[in-house]
Amino acid sequence: MPAENEAVVAFSRQAWADYQYWVQNDRKVAERVARIVADCVRQPFAGIGNPEPLKHELAGYWSRRITKEHRFVYKVENGRCIVVQCRYHY
Template structure:
């Protein structure tokens, strides 16, 4: 797999910016997860798991006990759709 681009949805980017203002250590954790996901989209840090039902085709990695990074992987990109809370659509 070639190096993947990172793409944020508008909502996920807004959540990232909120974390940046509120909690720098959380941003470091998110950045670490994103870097790891580029190398290991379906394994590695954050206990990755495939999602089901409305989010079938997406994956989740734990940021911490309360928050998840939800993302999809294509041939060229990792699309991040969520960086706060558990799964929402």
């Protein structure tokens, strides 16, 4: 478990590739993803992007809107935000 006030975020390989895509192709979306990551650390289940729990095979994961088309998908475990996707729809 992270120390108090220690923000811990982990990206899956796919999520990091997604983020790098945004950095190279659409800075505005990359900045939105960065804001969502920061918000996810502060308040994992509330805040920007309309956080909502996913169901069925993705139960335990949460989703936030990046754009109309793209979603930020993550899971919170032991106080850590684990990002699994930040491009496309789940």
